[in-house]
Amino acid sequence: MIKPTQDVGRHFGPSSRRLRLQTLVRLRWLAVAGQGITVFIVAFLLEYPLPFTTSMALIGALAAANFLLSVTFPPTYRLEPLAAFAVLGLDLFQLAALLFITGGLANPFAPLICVPVIISFASQPRGLSIALLVLALFFITALAFTPYPLPWHSGETLPTHPVMQLGIWLSITSMMTFAAFYAYRVSQEAALLADALSATELILQREKHLSQLDGLAAAAAHELGTPLATISVVAKEMERELGNDERFGEDVQLLRSQSERCRDILRRLTSLPSENEEHMRRLPLSSMIEEVLAPNREFGVKLELVEKSDRSKEPIGVRNAGILYGLGNLVENAIDFARDKVTVTVEHDASKVVITIEDDGEGYSADVLQRIGEPYVTSRQRDDKAGGLGLGLFIAKTLLERSGATLRFENGGPDRPGARVRIAWPRGLMDAGR
Incomplete structure (x- = not known):
């Protein structure tokens, strides 16, 4: 009986999963589109003053990096944990820089800084994900001290009280920590269940192959029966002609006895039950x-x-x-x-x-x-x-x-x-x- 707890567990596990680059590329294009549209609406539709050139430069840098990744690697390429950490860290830095020059924590889009961290906890090793979380906490803290005001009506400012700044900081950090932990637990349970089901399928396949061996043996015996019968007939004829020959007689007798032995083995194989014999x-x-x-x-x-x-x-x-x-x-x-x-x-x-x-x-x-x-x-x-x-x-x-x-x-x-x-x-x- 097979005991798969240890053997199969070596080949399956959350560590065997890698984040697909195409997934990140698509999410990045969505981020580029969302950031670009938001900046254009604020600058031209609402006509709020903001560092438009710097903002578009940051968005363009993200788009260029995304295009470079998409043309350098095939769509099915899967990132190693360190590479995924670098890509998500770059996304985190780009978003933090864009928020820093557009009001920091006062910006209503500030909670989006949680997204790279949640993606990491849902798909990457825990150690690297915790490192990304610490990096995100550093960026969130830096956003609280930005000198750039939130884009607002010309000639007006929208001040944020320090207590409100602290409240926003606590809100974002607590939301990010909870969401990251929740994503990690859900992904771990899903990965364990998927690995276990994969191992179950392997066990069932092995058992099915073993149960089919008797039918394969019977089929092989049936196919080999005809040529072996011909060999046996020829051996009998040779024994009749050369049985007393000093040079070949003993060899011919050995050939005939071994052919008979093969026929006995095949006869036993054909007596095994086939899969179609329901009884x-x-x-x-x-x-x-x-x-x-x-x-x-x-x-x-x-x-x-x-x-x-x-x-x-x-x-x-x-x-x-x-x-x-x-x-x-x-x-x-x-x-x-x-x-x-x-x-x-x-x-x-x-x-x-x-x-x-x-x-x-x-x-x-x-x-x-x-x-x-x-x-x-x-x-x-x-x-x-x-x-x-x-x-x-x-x-x-x-x-x-x-x-x-x-x-x-x-x-x-x-x-x-x-x-x-x-x-x-x-x-x-x-x-x-x-």
């Missing part, structure tokens, strides 16, 4: 449980099977790689944290099928029990070492729920400590008929 794919519940338990009996922990219902009335379902893998992973987890024994209880009636897996370990910790089944939850304690309840349990839970099961994780009582998992299906989903 061979049916699996009684007791056989399914034994197939799950068999690979786990040699780990030094006693596996006890308790059957509460009559086998003669057990459901007979179709072999499902997802159910086999999911149950196997839960049994492995129970063995990992059991002291001496794992108990698997099976019961069924006319309406439901229930499988309960219990171990005699320390059970789930309180924080894990609240979040169990989420990807990369690895906080279950055993001898002060965490492990065993990460991506593997998420995959097992996902596969079993996909088959129609409901899972309940809980701890045993004082008389029977340990962790317990109850998996239940409606009888109709587990019974394909006899």
